[in-house]
Amino acid sequence: MAEKVRLGVVGLRNIGQGHVASAQKLPDAEIVAFADSDPNRLRDACAKSGSARTFANAQQLFEDKDVEAVVLAVPNHLHASMAIAALNAGKHVLVEKPMSRNAAEARDMLAARDRSGKVLMVGMNQRFRPEHHALRELIRNGELGDIYYGRTRWCMQRPGEGLWTRGDWFLSAEKSGGGAVLDMGVHRLDLALHLMGFPRVKSVNAATFCRLANIEMAQRGKGVMHVDEAGVALIHFTNDAALILEASYYLNAPRHNEQYTLLCGTKGYAEAAKQVCAFAVDKDERALALPPVTGASSCVEHFVRVIRGEEKLSPTGEQALASMDILDAIFESARTGQTVQLETAEACT
Ligand SMILES: NC(=O)c1ccc[n+]([C@@H]2O[C@H](COP(=O)([O-])OP(=O)(O)OC[C@H]3O[C@@H](n4cnc5c(N)ncnc54)[C@H](O)[C@@H]3O)[C@@H](O)[C@H]2O)c1
Numbered sequence: 560m561a562e563k564v565r566l567g568v569v570g571l572r573n574i575g576q577g578h579v580a581s582a583q584k585l586p587d588a589e590i591v592a593f594a595d596s597d598p599n600r601l602r603d604a605c606a607k608s609g610s611a612r613t614f615a616n617a618q619q620l621f622e623d624k625d626v627e628a629v630v631l632a633v634p635n636h637l638h639a640s641m642a643i644a645a646l647n648a649g650k651h652v653l654v655e656k657p658m659s660r661n662a663a664e665a666r667d668m669l670a671a672r673d674r675s676g677k678v679l680m681v682g683m684n685q686r687f688r689p690e691h692h693a694l695r696e697l698i699r700n701g702e703l704g705d706i707y708y709g710r711t712r713w714c715m716q717r718p719g720e721g722l723w724t725r726g727d728w729f730l731s732a733e734k735s736g737g738g739a740v741l742d743m744g745v746h747r748l749d750l751a752l753h754l755m756g757f758p759r760v761k762s763v764n765a766a767t768f769c770r771l772a773n774i775e776m777a778q779r780g781k782g783v784m785h786v787d788e789a790g791v792a793l794i795h796f797t798n799d800a801a802l803i804l805e806a807s808y809y810l811n812a813p814r815h816n817e818q819y820t821l822l823c824g825t826k827g828y829a830e831a832a833k834q835v836c837a838f839a840v841d842k843d844e845r846a847l848a849l850p851p852v853t854g855a856s857s858c859v860e861h862f863v864r865v866i867r868g869e870e871k872l873s874p875t876g877e878q879a880l881a882s883m884d885i886l887d888a889i890f891e892s893a894r895t896g897q898t899v900q901l902e903t904a905e906a907c908t
Pocket of ligand 1: 597
């Protein structure tokens with residue numbers, strides 16, 4: 560059996576801790592190094608996993624010869640520079656979503672991947688829910704016919720403590736690159752595109768909003784939110800399909816924390832939601848059996864399997880770039896009030 564994949568994890572707070580917990584369950588991987596600029600987090604991580612080396616500086620971890628692959632769970636403005644530095648140092652890279660703050664940074668990351676010949680994966684964890692694997696297979700098998708209409712959303716109605724206790728960088732346009740649409744929308748956008756087989760985009764029309772959060776920010780004595788708190792986009796594809804994307808941190812609307820995707824085809828439709836998981840029906844509303852599937856159930860597990868040659872990379876870098884191109888177009892359309900024409904690169908697998 561091949562040796563374990565030797566991982567270094569950079570960023571040990573919120574999602575970084577999730578990746579550490581996932582990696583520690585894998586028989587084929589071991590965490591050999593941690594990095595975080597916060598010494599307390601580094602100390603906590605070290606206390607939980609004895610022999611791993613710790614670095615206050617990520618670059619030192621990238622230069623550690625024993626580290627084969629890195630997991631980057633750091634604020635968005637560090638994704639591109641750290642991923643490129645790690646690839647240049649010969650490491651495989653799993654970087655958190657969104658891939659970057661914008662498509663230009665994503666292109667630089669892909670160029671570094673191509674120069675290095677290493678794996679560059681963006682952590683789109685929604686793909687790894689078993690029911691989403693199954694839905695992808697069912698659609699790939701043609702059971703819903705041609706998918707020509709979809710709605711996909713992640714809408715929080717009231718942010719509760721979630722938004723206010725997050726890292727401050729989430730609220731900074733410079734550090735995050737965008738608000739609800741980039742942060743949460745990218746999950747449901749990627750999932751919908753993945754299920755639809757990544758059709759090429761021809762145009763995007765969008766609106767974003769920041770009307771409510773700053774009132775509450777002021778009441779709580781917090782800073783100012785410089786990013787969108789909500790947004791909606793209509794995405795048209797070259798195959799004449801269309802997708803509506805909605806995302807919000809804050810919206811006066813019913814239901815809380817709704818994650819929902821509807822895909823309508825010529826032979827049936829499918830729904831995927833956080834609560835009901837996923838199901839598909841034919842045109843007479845008869846349930847279609849979801850095919851049995853196997854596959855990684857977390858980003859880190861998939862990353863390790865890709866490095867070991869056991870699974871095909873998902874998403875590909877080109878798919879992650881297509882989402883970034885769409886997100887750039889959403890922000891441009893919202894800013895200008897115009898429909899943005901674009902043609903995303905071929906991104907199907
Ligand atoms: N997939 C998901 O569901 C999901 C959920 C939450 C966050 N995320 C993504 O994960 C990334 C991190 O988000 P988070 O909520 O964990 O952020 P966070 O602010 O909670 O944690 C970031 C960590 O990075 C460390 N850090 C910051 N700058 C550093 C540097 N220069 N060198 C080393 N360490 C540094 C911080 O000290 C902190 O421990 C973001 O890109 C976010 O979009 C994804």
